[in-house]
Amino acid sequence: MYTIDELQKILNAELQKRSSELDTQKPAGLYSPIRYSLDAGGKRLRPVLLLMAYNLFHEDIESALPAALAIEVFHNFTLLHDDIMDKSEVRRNSPTVHVKYGENSAILSGDAMAFLSYRYLMEENSLRMSDVLELFTQTALEVCEGQQFDMEYESREIVSEAEYLEMIRLKTAVLLGCSLKCGALLANSTYKIANHLYDLGINLGLAFQIQDDWLDAFGESEYFGKRIGGDIIAGKQSYPLVKAIELADDQTKQQLRKVLADEKLPAGKKIESVLEIYNQLEIKDLAFEKIQTLFLNAENILQQIDLAEPRKSKFYELMVQMQKRSH
Numbered sequence: 109m110y111t112i113d114e115l116q117k118i119l120n121a122e123l124q125k126r127s128s129e130l131d132t133q134k135p136a137g138l139y140s141p142i143r144y145s146l147d148a149g150g151k152r153l154r155p156v157l158l159l160m161a162y163n164l165f166h167e168d169i170e171s172a173l174p175a176a177l178a179i180e181v182f183h184n185f186t187l188l189h190d191d192i193m194d195k196s197e198v199r200r201n202s203p204t205v206h207v208k209y210g211e212n213s214a215i216l217s218g219d220a221m222a223f224l225s226y227r228y229l230m231e232e233n234s235l236r237m238s239d240v241l242e243l244f245t246q247t248a249l250e251v252c253e254g255q256q257f258d259m260e261y262e263s264r265e266i267v268s269e270a271e272y273l274e275m276i277r278l279k280t281a282v283l284l285g286c287s288l289k290c291g292a293l294l295a296n297s298t299y300k301i302a303n304h305l306y307d308l309g310i311n312l313g314l315a316f317q318i319q320d321d322w323l324d325a326f327g328e329s330e331y332f333g334k335r336i337g338g339d340i341i342a343g344k345q346s347y348p349l350v351k352a353i354e355l356a357d358d359q360t361k362q363q364l365r366k367v368l369a370d371e372k373l374p375a376g377k378k379i380e381s382v383l384e385i386y387n388q389l390e391i392k393d394l395a396f397e398k399i400q401t402l403f404l405n406a407e408n409i410l411q412q413i414d415l416a417e418p419r420k421s422k423f424y425e426l427m428v429q430m431q432k433r434s435h
Contacts, residue, residue, distance in 0.1 A: 109419065110169060112426055115159045119152050122173050123180065126228075141209045141217035142224070145184045148200045153316075153430075154287040155180040160426070161291025161305050164419055172294050174231035175240065179287050181228060182244075185221035186251055186283075188214055193259065194342060222248070236293040243293070247286040254279025261345040265353075265365065272350045273314065281313025301413055308409045308423075312430065315402035319433050321346040322395045325386060337379035343368055347398070348391045355389050403431055 110118075127146045133139040155176035162172040190196070191204040192214055198204065206214035229244060257275040261267045267275075288305035297305075324339045325348045339346040353361060367373065367381045386392065410423055 109422060110159070110163055110167075112156060112160070112422060112429070115156050115163075115169070116152055118169065119155050119159065119173070119176055119180070122177060123152075126177060137209075137213055138217055138220055141188075141205045141213055142221055144208065145188055145205055145217075145221070146181070148184075148202055150200060152180060154183050154283055156426075157284060157287040157309065157312075158291040160422055161288045162295045163422075164292070164415060165295035165297055172232075172291060174228045175290055175294055176287075178225040178229035178244070179283070179290070181221050182225035182248065183283060185218050185225065186255075188218040188221065190255065192218075193255070194344070196338070232294060234294050234296075236296060239293050240290050243286055243289060247282050250278045250282045254282075258345070262343060264345070267345045267350055267353075269347075269350055269354060272345060272347065275345075276314060276317040277310060280317040281310045284313035284316070285309030301415070304409055304413045308406050308413075311402050311406040311409065312427070315399050315406070316430065316433075318347045318395060318399050318402070319430075321348055322392070322399065323433065325383065326392050337375070337383075340368070340379050340382045341375050347395050348386055351391050351394055352386055352389050355391075355394075356385070360385060360388070400431075403427055 123146055127143045130139040130143045158176045158179055159169050159172055163169055187199065188205050191199055192206045192211055196204050197207050204214075205217065209217070226244075229241070232240065234240065254275055254277070257271075258279055261271070261275065285306040286309070288309040289302045292302040292305050321339065324336060324346065327336060339349070352364060356364060364382065364385050367378055367385075370378065373381075406427060407424070410420055410427075413420065
């Protein structure tokens with residue numbers, strides 16, 4: 109079994125090789141933003157999950173590298189377009205693609221990345237490719253559905269916790285589920301195990317997104333890689349905001365909405381005022397408890413998978429690493 113660090117190194121080497129190949133592609137204005145996006149770094153969680161799932165059954169993980177690459181390219185495409193829609197200026201402590209290259213170039217390069225992900229995926233030689241392609245395409249559509257819900261919820265005063273969880277399931281979690289299930293399918297696992305791994309990915313994805321929301325409100329900018337309080341300034345629906353609206357009395361709700369709607373209020377003051385309300389309602393602890401519950405769900409699913417415990421050990425290690433993001 110490969111360690112997580114080993115998988116990251118193998119994947120990064122493959123990404124560097126493929127990224128370098130883009131230098132010869134014309135027009136440069138289309139492919140340079142793609143390389144910039146892929147070279148920006150990150151922990152490569154989704155492709156690593158795919159390789160980990162494949163490695164549960166086979167040691168020749170090179171056979172699954174094209175699919176892992178496809179997952180990472182598709183993920184970065186979604187980040188590129190999300191940053192445009194959210195007007196985000198920083199990603200992984202660097203200027204976002206649309207800031208560096210312009211919005212029109214970023215949109216077109218993002219479109220190219222979506223198709224490029226399918227080109228990489230089609231390099232796979234597997235009897236289960238029909239299943240993999242169906243899952244990949246369904247996941248791509250669901251990610252778009254989640255993004256649409258996200259945009260629609262920005263103009264709503266009340267979004268229920270159930271609605272919010274479904275939105276982030278679509279926007280974030282399904283791609284983690286897809287990564288794990290694709291790896292299992294390519295390794296020719298049983299459908300039962302592949303579906304268990306998908307459910308594992310869903311719970312990890314929900315936990316991961318709520319962690320992002322938690323870090324945006326309560327984390328440290330240097331560690332998080334983005335400006336703290338960005339969701340507050342943008343007026344985005346986040347788990348802390350959803351819980352605050354759910355738990356606050358009418359007066360506090362009114363106060364919170366007034367602060368969020370005040371375009372003249374300096375950014376620092378707005379963040380400070382919203383966080384003060386969050387602290388009154390103990391949102392930091394409540395959100396953290398939700399994260400821990402989702403990780404526990406994932407652990408329980410992992411225990412149900414009919415494989416020897418030593419083969420699943422790397423998944424337990426990964427969950428421990430992921431939980432540390434909230435500390």
